[in-house]
Amino acid sequence: MSERILIEGNEAVALALKLIDPDVVAAYPITPATEVVQKFAEYVADGEVVTEFVAVESEHSAMSACIGASTAGGRVMTATSSQGLGLMWEMLYIAASLRRPITMAVANRALSGNINIHCDHSDTMGARDAGWIHLFSENTQEIFDNMIQAVRIAEHPDVRLPVMVCYDGFVISHAREVIESLSKEEVQSFVGKHKASLSLLDLEPKTVGPLDLQDYYFEHKRSQAEAYKAVPGVIEAVGQEFGKAFGRSYAQVEEYNMDGAEVALVALGSTNGTIKDVVDGMNESGKKVGLLKIRAFRPFPAELVRASLSKVKAVGVFDRSMTFGGWGNPLFTEIRSAMYGTSGNGCCCGPCIPILDRVYGLGGREISMAEIEQYADEVLAVAKGEQVELIDYIGVR
Amino acid sequence: MSKIRPDASWKELPEGGIIPEGGTSATFKTGDWRSERPVWNGESCIHCLTCWINCPDSSILVVDQKMTGIDYDHCKGCGICASVCPPKVNAITMVTE
Amino acid sequence: MAQMTEIRWHGRGGQGAKTAAYLLAEAVMGDDAYIQAFPEYGPERMGAPVRAFVRISKTPIRMHCPVLSPDIVVVLDPTLMKAVDVTEGVPEDAVFIINSTEGPAEVRQQLGINTGRVYTVPALKIAMETIKRPIPNTVMLGAFAKATGLLDVDALKERVRAQLGSKLRPDVIQGNMDAIDRAAQEVQEG
Numbered sequence: 001m002s003e004r005i006l007i008e009g010n011e012a013v014a015l016a017l018k019l020i021d022p023d024v025v026a027a028y029p030i031t032p033a034t035e036v037v038q039k040f041a042e043y044v045a046d047g048e049v050v051t052e053f054v055a056v057e058s059e060h061s062a063m064s065a066c067i068g069a070s071t072a073g074g075r076v077m078t079a080t081s082s083q084g085l086g087l088m089w090e091m092l093y094i095a096a097s098l099r100r101p102i103t104m105a106v107a108n109r110a111l112s113g114n115i116n117i118h119c120d121h122s123d124t125m126g127a128r129d130a131g132w133i134h135l136f137s138e139n140t141q142e143i144f145d146n147m148i149q150a151v152r153i154a155e156h157p158d159v160r161l162p163v164m165v166c167y168d169g170f171v172i173s174h175a176r177e178v179i180e181s182l183s184k185e186e187v188q189s190f191v192g193k194h195k196a197s198l199s200l201l202d203l204e205p206k207t208v209g210p211l212d213l214q215d216y217y218f219e220h221k222r223s224q225a226e227a228y229k230a231v232p233g234v235i236e237a238v239g240q241e242f243g244k245a246f247g248r249s250y251a252q253v254e255e256y257n258m259d260g261a262e263v264a265l266v267a268l269g270s271t272n273g274t275i276k277d278v279v280d281g282m283n284e285s286g287k288k289v290g291l292l293k294i295r296a297f298r299p300f301p302a303e304l305v306r307a308s309l310s311k312v313k314a315v316g317v318f319d320r321s322m323t324f325g326g327w328g329n330p331l332f333t334e335i336r337s338a339m340y341g342t343s344g345n346g347c348c349c350g351p352c353i354p355i356l357d358r359v360y361g362l363g364g365r366e367i368s369m370a371e372i373e374q375y376a377d378e379v380l381a382v383a384k385g386e387q388v389e390l391i392d393y394i395g396v397r
Numbered sequence: 398m399s400k401i402r403p404d405a406s407w408k409e410l411p412e413g414g415i416i417p418e419g420g421t422s423a424t425f426k427t428g429d430w431r432s433e434r435p436v437w438n439g440e441s442c443i444h445c446l447t448c449w450i451n452c453p454d455s456s457i458l459v460v461d462q463k464m465t466g467i468d469y470d471h472c473k474g475c476g477i478c479a480s481v482c483p484p485k486v487n488a489i490t491m492v493t494e
Numbered sequence: 495m496a497q498m499t500e501i502r503w504h505g506r507g508g509q510g511a512k513t514a515a516y517l518l519a520e521a522v523m524g525d526d527a528y529i530q531a532f533p534e535y536g537p538e539r540m541g542a543p544v545r546a547f548v549r550i551s552k553t554p555i556r557m558h559c560p561v562l563s564p565d566i567v568v569v570l571d572p573t574l575m576k577a578v579d580v581t582e583g584v585p586e587d588a589v590f591i592i593n594s595t596e597g598p599a600e601v602r603q604q605l606g607i608n609t610g611r612v613y614t615v616p617a618l619k620i621a622m623e624t625i626k627r628p629i630p631n632t633v634m635l636g637a638f639a640k641a642t643g644l645l646d647v648d649a650l651k652e653r654v655r656a657q658l659g660s661k662l663r664p665d666v667i668q669g670n671m672d673a674i675d676r677a678a679q680e681v682q683e684g
Contacts, residue, residue: 006523006531099413118535139558160412171558175532176519178554198415205419212414215403220414222407273556366560
């Protein structure tokens, strides 16, 4: 039965890991995800899980061990953040290329330099091309639920790709919130028994990760690209099944007060919660602002985004990371790309909707409701024809 | 698993780029890399198998602990076998292809 | 937005501001309340001014932004009133609960406020006499319960016992129980 508990974000991840009880966890602690590994190590020491816990000497080793354990046929999970994710870099690509269904919790944290331990999305955004599925969490409940769904998504026979469950460092990782927990039986029955697609232990000879040159590499990448087409349907199906089982449904995106909205805000992670409160307040005073929350950033739900944002007159994107020297920042470039049609010639079908980009919250800089409202007002003004900076910042001196 | 053809499209490749069978290097003929070929003289061979131990391409053919010849499909002509053959025996000589 | 109570804790690194915020969160949660409790993580060290926040609501709490205008301010260390602005952003009807050997009138003067409600409790003295250590957080929780009525003193004691029970010796637990009782008795309003 579900139970209301007050729990820190990282502890919620560790609790989900405990209830999933994977075969192998190989992890290296790093702020602000340390408590995930610390708490889970306690569960291992107390015999509450059967998991083989591998205390590795670096994140590169952590992901390497995860890939090895997954290739041996195990259900494998890990957690990291920021520089730790950076150290995993080359192994992230290998995990995805080998189609290893590894699940990883990532407490989003800024990348050095200078050294910063607080939240922004630079770490996972940098890894957005590595081939992982990226699910963002708005609050502690969503991290817990996303971890459990991630196992099903990753291991689905049409998918078999690694998933990272992203949650805002400190904002969520170190805040206590009330969640509805689940029992071990409920989680076990939802995730089911792991069916490995491949095992190095079955004595059938095979080669994993061979040299792959001009002759086959391109075909292998092309075949990998195909795998992502099945992911949206699986994310939606697993999200609905989760809803049927436990009362909380999930999708790739979440529309909030978008019916009749004149403008839309778009964001990732915990800021969505704050935006919802701002949207409520503005709606009450007659301002038609809605929110499109992006839960699945990879694969990017371009068609859903287009369907949703085509209804409004202007869009305001929140970006919590930067692409230095790029034309706009990660979420903005995805949104803009999605808004230019998919027909053969890729032309801008329908009305050309102004889309603004605002970088905010780097290195843990907080964003207030007043700042969000000010941005929403700016987007409303743009919808009425006012000219503003297309790409700009919120909350920087 | 059927053999992966050189002209296979991406749709035909195994998931994750694995090679789902063993011993696939046997299908890759490296014999045409040779500029010199080892020629074995069965009359003088004492079957010490020093060439078999040293051949980097497992191209010395052996049946019941006796050398029976050379696998020219895979021998790259490196000449190690000729060079390790005991001088008094001299059962392998390199000749130009 | 539904009615929500926001609380800001001021302490010094090591005094247990985070623990106090978490204990309060646990104690008020009950069957229906929604809670958010989070410390402010900076480069703090033992003794540095730190803050922790609690939000309490009857509906799910969605916002993840800083508490800028707290309804209740708790100050664990009287010297903080000189070191930081504990009145920052507070509304006119704010409630202050302050660890001080001085009474509410003197504290009002120090803070330069003449609105809202000010409660004082000599938390350090009570802590030394009950817990035998200069850790004022459970004393302040007792004062908080009495001053705000947001939680019952007995419920608080039960929760603190459950929370600290596995970590502390029985005599220290009893000290904490006494600390809460005395705080509830000795807190002054003015």
